[in-house]
Amino acid sequence: MxxxxxxxxxxxxxxxxxxxxxxxxxxxxxxxxxxxxxxxxxxxxxxxxxxxxxxxxxxxxxxxxxxxxxxxxxxxxxxxxxxxxxxxxxxxxxxxxxxxxxxxxxxxxxxxxxxxxxxxxxEKLVDLQAKDAEVIRDGETILIPLSEVIVGDVISVRPGQKVAVDGVIIEGVSTIDESMVTGESMPVMKKVGDKVIGSTINSNGAFTFRAEKIGDDTLLAQIVELVKKxxxxxxxxxxxxxxxxxxxxxxxxxxxxxxxxxxxxxxxxxxxxxxxxxxxxxxxxxxxxxxxxxxxxxMVGTGLSAKMGILIKNGEVLEAANDLQTVVFDKTGTITVGKPVVTDIIGDPQDVLSMAASLEESSEHPLASAIMVRASENKIIPPKITEFRAIEGKGVEAMFDGKRVFVGNDKLLGDYQIGAEMAVKVQQLQDEAKTVVFVGRGDEVVGLMAIQDEPKATSKAAISALKARGLKTIMLTGDNERVAQSIANQVGIDEVVADVLPGDKAAHIRELQKTSKVAFVGDGINDAPALTTADVGISMGSGTDIAIESGGIILVKNDLRDVNRALILSHKIxxxxxxxxxxxxxxxxxxxxxxxxxxxxxxxxxxxxxxxxxxxxxxxxxxxxxxxxxxxxxxxxxxxx
Known part of the structure; x- marks a missing residue:
């Protein structure tokens, strides 16, 4: 009873x-x-x-x-x-x-x-879920129940309709009201290639998107489950x-x-x-x-934070977040936009791009993506290579036209030669906070590619707010010291730990924990060990599934200022x-x-x-x-x- x-x-x-x-x-x-x-x-x-x-x-x-x-x-x-x-x-x-x-x-x-x-x-979030979807199959648009949507379906969304499931826009432009999921009141502009969230409301444009996550895998379903837990x-x-x-x-x-x-x-x-x-x-x-x-x-506090687009997984994380002294940040995709672009090419552009594209074609690293975008813009078709081999923490190499070619970072310079003039160029580019990718043939560096990733517009304000709370801020990155320090100077980071291999991030966190309680903010697969090791792991909402799973706090809006908001909320609760x-x-x-x-x-x-x-x-x-x-x-x- x-x-x-x-x-x-x-x-x-x-x-x-x-x-x-x-x-x-x-x-x-x-x-x-x-x-x-x-x-x-x-x-x-x-x-x-x-x-x-x-x-x-x-x-x-x-x-x-x-x-x-x-x-x-x-x-x-x-x-x-x-x-x-x-x-x-x-x-x-x-x-x-x-x-x-x-x-x-x-x-x-x-x-x-x-x-x-x-x-x-x-429960209101669940009620807001779309009930059906207009799916394009065999060239015809048919209305089907949401339960019948499958991954890969192409779904049409007209003005005023709800987005049925999570996916990626393949045609059209629109603005979408995502407030019920992210807490962001302003509609967000979406174009081809952008992700859309199920149950959000399309405003004034029409578009089609490809379904990527359905059912319990959608962001809304995960938010509901996390808040309940x-x-x-x-x-x-x-x-x-x-x-x-x-x-x-x-x-x-x-x-x-x-x-x-x-x-x-x-x-x-x-x-x-x-x-x-x-x-x-x-x-x-x-x-x-x-x-x-x-x-x-x-119950009230975690429900409130969910409305603001901040998911706190449990009471243990909440209490730990109230007693931090140090906040450590990943750089790429966390402090920076995470979409670097090629800004400079030193050497023969066609030759350098051709070699780099052939080696980076199958890589998912953000720098590799920037190289492939530039190669595509230059209409370069990557040539075939053989004997491909990854060199951990340094780069990749392979055989092309009977010679060994390589692409990587400055850790490769111990194995290859670089001319004095090109070495000066490296220094100039790094002083401009650009990441330098070395491209070589045989045992000699024949070209350089400068790639830059700008800080997010909100990063400086976010770091400033944390420092105002008396927290120490540290950047932990695999990038080189000059580039990392330049970004740190722009956003106001206190300390930089650069040239860190992916597997070593967790070790650095453990070292910091000897003297203070530490939060780590990251978004990539290589951040998962550090997110788990830190006293509080904070995952950016745009990060990989494994990073989100590893974090104790998830920032749905991907806004770095929400780190401070999360700490304020934990303090209040x-x-x-x-x-x-x-x-x-x-x-x-x-x-x-x-x-x-x-x-x-x-x-x-x-x-x-x-x-x-x-x-x-x-x-x-x-x-x-x-x-x-x-x-x-x-x-x-x-x-x-």
């Missing part, structure tokens, strides 16, 4: 007893008297309180005590004593047991409503809460027994009055608010968890003396039913505190407003 149904049963059945409590001083008594109270309370104990009793018993058998233990012992004590008092014709307090259950369930209803509200954002995860601070509860509950049971003995034995109070104080202690001390403090803030824990714990500590009757002399007392109501509202206060996280807004300038 749902919490809501149990609450309504308890509320309806306890309302007559509540009315009897209010009207009794005026001489108005409830028809049926004690027997009716007994009947109503019995139904509440069996139907509404049943799960509390089962949970408490299960914990007892495992030699543990939980929140339900206090509720179960308190209400059973009140219920059994009332049966005994009814038999010997003394005052009963069935209403205490009934109303405590009602108010505890009211607190759980608040929690359930909050959980439902926190997950609504995710994050909302049900546990932050390390939750373990502290669990430990506190393990100690707190037995202590409260002891305090409750001591309260009864003090009032009954020392002060000579009646059994019923002493029992009221003891039960009040049990109920007011129930640490429900303590248990809600972490998961509610976690963790602080809200701590605030919730503080108030929940203080509430319990302050409430117990009042419930135990220490202030009885000045007329300040707390009956079990009022203790239950106060406990319900303490849970509500924690839930409200967490929900208020939704009011946090982070501007482009990364200020909290």
């Amino acid at each position: 749902s919490v809501m149904k149990r609450f309504w049963i308890a509320l309806i059945l306890s309302t007559p007893m509540l009315a009897n409590m209010i009207l009794m001083p005026f001489g108005v008594m409830m028809p049926g008297g004690k027997w009716l109270q007994f009947g109503l309370t019995t139904i509440i104990m069996v139907v509404a309180a049943g799960p509390f009793l089962q949970s408490a018993w299960a914990s007892f058998k495992k030699h543990h005590a939980n929140m339900d233990t206090l509720v179960a012992i308190g209400t059973i004590t009140a219920y059994i004593y009332s049966i005994y008092a009814m038999v010997i014709h003394e005052a009963v307090f069935f209403e205490s047991a009934a109303l405590v259950i009602t108010f505890v369930l009211l607190g759980q209803v608040f929690e359930e409503r909050m959980r439902s509200s926190a997950s609504n954002a995710v 994050a909302q049900t995860s546990h932050a390390p601070i939750q373990k502290l809460t669990d430990k506190v509860s393990d100690i707190f509950v037995p202590v409260v049971l002891i305090v409750s027994i001591m309260t009864f003995l003090f009032w009954y034995v020392v002060l000579g109070a009646t059994v019923s009055n002493a029992l009221i104080f003891a039960v009040s202690v049990l109920v007011i001390a129930c640490p429900c608010a303590l248990g809600l403090a972490t998961p509610t803030a976690l 963790v602080n809200r968890i701590k605030l919730n824990l503080f108030w929940a714990f203080v509430y319990n500590v302050l409430g117990i003396p009042v419930a135990a009757g220490l202030f009885y002399g000045i007329g300040l007392v707390l009956s079990p039913e009022l203790a239950g109501l106060a406990m319900a509202f303490s849970s509500l206060s924690v839930v409200t505190s967490s929900v208020l996280l939704n009011k946090v807004k982070i501007s482009q300038q990364t200020r909290i407003v």
Whole structure:
């Protein structure tokens, strides 16, 4: 039976007893008297309180005590004593047991409503998914259900329609509203070769695209799954809460027994009055608010970050991101645009391009792509080569026209000769922050290709914001020192570690971790080990699947400024968890003396039913505190407003 149904049963059945409590001083008594109270309370104990009793018993058998233990012992004590008092014709307090259950369930209803509200954002994303697609098959456009779309289908999208699945535009130009996935309010211009995201809305142009990811592989499906996992995860601070509860509950049971003995034995109070104080202690001390403090803030916070295009995978990552001292960046595709272009060719252009294109034709490296684009522009058809061999961290070589040809970086210069004039050119190009690719034949460098990758427009602002937070920034790249330092100077990076082989990035991260907690921001396959090794791995949304899988935080918008936003969000969420824990714990500590009757002399007392109501509202206060996280807004300038 749902919490809501149990609450309504308890509320309806306890309302007559509540009315009897209010009207009794005026001489108005409830028809049926004690027997009716007994009947109503019995139904509440069996139907509404049943799960509390089962949970408490299960914990007892495992030699543990939980929140339900206090509720179960308190209400059973009140219920059994009332049966005994009814038999010997003394005052009963069935209403205490009934109303405590009602108010505890009211607190759980608040929690359930909050959980439902926190997950609504995710459910709304699912609801926004397209239901069908206009697929071009055999030259005809047919409308089919989304479930029948397959990878490779060519899909037509008209103005105002939703993009059915993830893919790449093959014809047409348009602007697309991607706000429901990335949080970016402005429509994004898309052209041939650009990727489109399923469930986003086409604005004013028509285009066709090729489906690349369908079903659970789409970005939307992955976002939904990641947010769900994050909302049900546990932050390390939750373990502290669990430990506190393990100690707190037995202590409260002891305090409750001591309260009864003090009032009954020392002060000579009646059994019923002493029992009221003891039960009040049990109920007011129930640490429900303590248990809600972490998961509610976690649910709301991760849901909020998803709306902003920042996916936080779990509570452990969230907490780690709140305590960083160093942020390390990959260069290509992270700080820079990641689409380098050939800017200079030294040597015979046709000869140099022809050799370079033949060797780089099958490579997926960004520099190789730049070479192939330039070769295509020059209408060069790469000649056939043989005995192709990759030289790790240096380049590639092969046989062409009976001679060995090679393309690579300056690490090759230990094996090949370079003329003095060409060496001067290398220095000039590198001083201009250009990557130099060496092209050679035999044992001599015969040409140079300068390739440049510009920093992203937002990189400088992103680095500046992180430095303003007191974080050290480092660039870790396989590029040479001069190029890396030039880019670092442009964006304001504190330190550069260049000429790093792909397999060595994780080792550098481990070295940095000896003195500080480290975040690594990257986007490529070669970044995956570093992303996994770092205390917090942050993946750019445009990165490879394996990089996204390795990262603990994913920046869907591919905006480097979101690194700082993610850290601000983590700080806000963790602080809200701590605030919730503080108030929940203080509430319990302050409430117990009042419930135990220490202030009885000045007329300040707390009956079990009022203790239950106060406990319900303490849970509500924690839930409200967490929900208020939704009011946090982070501007482009990364200020909290």
